[in-house]
Amino acid sequence: MSSLESFSPFTFNEDQKIAAGLLENFINDPVDRVLILTGHAGTGKTSMIQALIRYAQDKKHPVVLLASTGRAAKVVAEKAGYSSETVHKHIYTLQADETDDDKKMKKLVFKLRANTSPETAVYIVDESSMISDHKTESVFIKFGTGKLLSDLFLYAGNKKVIFVGDPAQLPPINTLFPPSLNRQYIRENHRKTVAMASLEQIMRHGHDSGISYNNVQLRKAIAVNNQVYLKLKATGFNDIKLYFNLDSLVSGYVSNISEYGLDENIFITYSNALANEVNLKVRALLFPGKKVIRKNELLMVVMNNYKFDISNGEQIVIDWIDSRAEHRAGLNFRDFTGQVKDVNGYRAVSGKLMEDLLYTRTPFLSNEQEWGLYKDFMVRLHQKGIDAKHPEFLSELISDPWLNAIRARFGYAVTCHKAQGGEWERAFVVFEPSLFMQDKVYQHRWAYTAISRGMKELHLLDNRCIF
Incomplete structure (x- = not known):
């Protein structure tokens, strides 16, 4: 030894x-x-x-x-x-x-x-x-x-x-x-x-695991930079389940959330656009008829926030959300309280949430929106008698509640890059057509990263690359 x-x-x-x-x-x-x-x-x-x-x-x-x-x-x-x-x-x-x-x-x-x-x-x-x-x-x-x-x-x-x-x-x-x-x-x-x-030796999965089998095949292709077409084997494995349309995959995901909880399930997409679409579909099943964010929602932070010490990719569970939206600089904000999942478990956070990003196809503001938010901040500072050279400017910049509002999206479905570094009991994965516009080695890397997020089960939307 x-x-x-x-x-x-x-x-x-x-x-x-x-x-x-x-x-x-x-x-x-x-x-x-x-x-x-x-x-x-x-x-x-x-x-x-x-x-x-x-x-x-x-x-x-x-x-x-x-x-x-x-x-x-x-x-x-x-x-x-x-x-x-x-x-x-x-x-x-x-x-x-x-x-x-x-x-x-x-x-x-x-x-x-x-x-x-x-x-x-x-x-x-x-x-x-x-x-x-x-x-x-x-x-x-x-x-x-x-x-x-x-x-x-x-x-x-x-x-x-x-x-x-x-x-x-x-x-x-x-x-x-x-x-x-x-x-x-x-x-x-x-x-x-x-x-x-x-x-090199895999310890997590059994020899009859479809997750393990596909991961091995994908790694072999990646290791030799092999420009072969992406292929995944689903038949004959008990830990892989196929769905034939997006709605049935989303429904299966919600059923697993209801039975096992959010912490044990993840839905992975290639694009932000599909992640947004799936998030809205999941919400429609979890909270029928409720379009506005509400208590117990899961959010994923999309931008580091230094006012609250929250990192990009961390999750927030909403405890309370203001029913009234506040409009400023062409954007919508809501006061909230919630729990951040970090390295020490959960910790409380309260402040303002930038609501617009919850419903957009992309996880960031446009340059025009950023500039408008900054100009609004400068106007408010001017009213306080503070300019960019004032000694209090920096502290105002890092503490302003609107400029430093939490930027997050619904966290039920995430892109593969956002899921990287995490692991769940079950992974629900969609191989979008736009993925196949990338080079073949990237396709294999994406597939490997997405599939290996699931430790016990893999749920896939049927695709021509799956047999």
């Missing part, structure tokens, strides 16, 4: 023993600074993380457990029994504001925090396939250089970083592969020596 295995409540298989030995070597090596631990769904990555945390601490290495999204941080914290937070929350801090000269708007600027961890600290980053090194910047917010992976390396300095993830999953948006799980990319672009460990 390896020393690391002694910190696990489970006996490792041969595959895990090899990975454990490589992890031990990395922790104790004075030179290596980056290790990539890859493994597909059900190979025991989280169990390995749990043992690794205890082993590293025993070797006097403080551990910081991070994840790419709020949902992923919640999942790994629950399973590993160790506190976790998002990479964004850990490495960035609000420092100042700056003016966008093109739009004459102020942006919140988040800089890297000072790293106070000892040099022996180890950073473990779960669901690393979602960490981008592609420059991104929103209308109101700027994070560091805009490149999350680059900023993480800047923050970590010479401390050890372990990236954990599934290389077959969807890469970050606008990228062809997950850069944090690519040894060559890190070597060439970040000048780091990179150790590797992998888990």
